[in-house]
Amino acid sequence: MPIAEYVWLNEELVPLDQALVSVNDRGFLYGDGFFETLRAEDGRILFMPEHLARLKASAQAFRIPFPKKFSWERRLSRVLAANGLERGLARLKILLTRGEAAGLGLPRETWPTLVIWAQAYSPPAPEEYARGWPVATFPERRTTFTGRHKSLNYLFYLAARQYALDQGAKEALILEADGLVSEGAATSLIYRQDGNFFTPEAPSALPGVTIAVLGRSLARRGLSLAAVPTTQANLAQAEGLWLTNSLLGVMPVSSLDGRPWPISEAAGLLQECLKTEEQA
Ligand SMILES: Cc1ncc(COP(=O)(O)O)c(C=O)c1O
Structure with a gap:
């Protein structure tokens, strides 16, 4: 770069x-x-x-x-x-x-x-978006009110990302102290279950701009993006799981801790939702 x-x-x-x-x-x-x-x-x-x-x-x-x-x-x-x-x-x-x-x-x-x-900025190649990213769960948990702010105290997130890279993954899954799913090291999470979209409701997750934008775009289409407390077991049942942030857009998750994740065709819908809001 x-x-x-x-x-x-x-x-x-x-x-x-x-x-x-x-x-x-x-x-x-x-x-x-x-x-x-x-x-x-x-x-x-x-x-x-x-x-x-x-x-x-x-x-x-x-x-x-x-x-x-x-x-x-x-x-x-x-x-x-x-x-x-x-x-x-x-x-x-x-x-x-x-x-x-x-x-x-x-x-x-x-x-x-x-x-x-x-x-x-060079985004990942289209094939990488099609393949998705492997994700690894960071064993250190965190619950802190500063997580709701994009503060310069980024060391926890850098360590989480490095852990993921060391596992051969591309992003880390961060858990709250009580084990609830929170977010990625530099991404928010969206998952789909029974045709509906959800994002983890977590006390320390950054309120993502991309999640907010996707929420309003889905609402315009009569769909919802609900924030709900999410356990790892809930996540394991999801039909699709995506990482989002302002640079990356919507990146599908291809595996979690080595367990392959089906790439849901709803990725296209989410990417389309983001595009329409970008052009609005
Ligand atoms: C910890 C964390 N969570 C979530 C996000 C996604 O936020 P946004 O969609 O506002 O870019 C980021 C962005 O870098 C982040 O650092």
Whole structure:
């Protein structure tokens, strides 16, 4: 993947090698901040209001000032343009930290640090979407309220993904402390049972933008996507299981812990649902 040459830092677009952040930034010291990853197609930024709403809600919940009177669309488009990404697929990443402030707790009086990156994105090949991804259950469980936010404390998810890779899988299944199914390391889950779609209701799962978009698209077609507490036994009975996120879209699961999973033809419907919302 080509390295981005320009990034947005606080108030301006700067060459990457001049984009300097203090070692006292609390994002670096404590993971005290949040991020969003968005997909752009030919310069069109997908589901920006949903991503910004989640970032703003997390910033407010943790007392990080959220940029006011900030033309997000113009800034994100400028970062895309500066990196020659007005055409094709791109990954936009927005990162907001508390900036520099002394003391533990969540000091309110700070100058937050804002960084926006844009890089070319190469999605998996169509054959990979057709084949699906193997998934491995991460043995370490987690229940934490920070899981509901896309915080910079990503170490648990990186370790879960690495566990999956070490098993020859591509994504990890994360369980809550009580064993209920939660989400993937960087994905939400959707499954189908008796013709209906479900997503695990879990106290620590990130409220996925893609899940929300799929939910409203399915509703427009008279179908539902219900959030329900999901055990591993429930999941084992599902007719189809998919991983979703803003970059990947909808990726079928081909096996779970080595047990092959049937690729349901409903993958096409979910992918279609996402496409129609992207174009809306
Ligand atoms: C832990 C976790 N769950 C779910 C998702 C999916 O979220 P979204 O659909 O908003 O991209 C992500 C995204 O990267 C994630 O990191």
